[in-house]
Amino acid sequence: MKRRLPVINQNEISFRYSRSGGPGGQHSNKVNTRVELIWNISESASISEANKKLLLSRLGPRVRIVVSQYRSQRRNKDLALERLMSVVEKNLRTDPKRIASKPSASAKRKRIEQKKKRGELKRQRNSANYLD
Template identity: 45%
Template sequence: MPKKPDFQILIQELTFKTSRSGGKGGQHVNKVSSKVELIWNINQTAACDEHQKQLLLQKLANRIDKEGLLHIVADDDRCQYKNKEIAIKRLLKLIKESLIEEKPRKPTKPSKAAVHKRLESKKKQALKKINRNIIWD
């Protein structure tokens, strides 16, 4: 069973940028930098092993920029501290979902009984339609 990433190390590696946020808050929004952008460098992290890094880079490819940085923006709340918490929770959820490996599908054939049942229902349906076209004299 693969080991889980060390979230204590991961949280220390995060960098945050703050800026003014739009949305609710009225005049308060114009004065306070409550929008938080979380930035995490997946290539340089010590929280994950190489296999986990490759999985993350593969599954989060559309969210990672050219430098290998993952950006998550949170401007849901009026409070910068709460937005930081929201961004961290989103990151942890994203990591957990991305590290789940899907089992490969084993191709199977339908059973003979299933094939027979399908063909019989097709014949029955065809007969029903043929009988509708019979013209009575």
């Protein structure tokens, strides 16, 4: 069953910026391009109680996403928001319940035939002819 995605209020999401690791020279040494997104699920008013309960059981009280893929802070922030939405969507999705299937008529017939053959074999063992 697919649930409707909640719209998360921007005020509930906090961002922290820091210097990105790895190569990049002077630009990466001076500019805070790494983005850390933190969303507190337990204090969120944007999502329904049912969705909140489901997310808390699957993700815990807080979601933390760190992105330092791009040299631009803005692109990293946008990517972090996209990842947040995909994590929320993935964890709100519930699989449909499996409906138990029944054996087909031919399968039932074959099973009964096998049982009859096995029973006949056992009956033959008890006959007097078997001992001779």
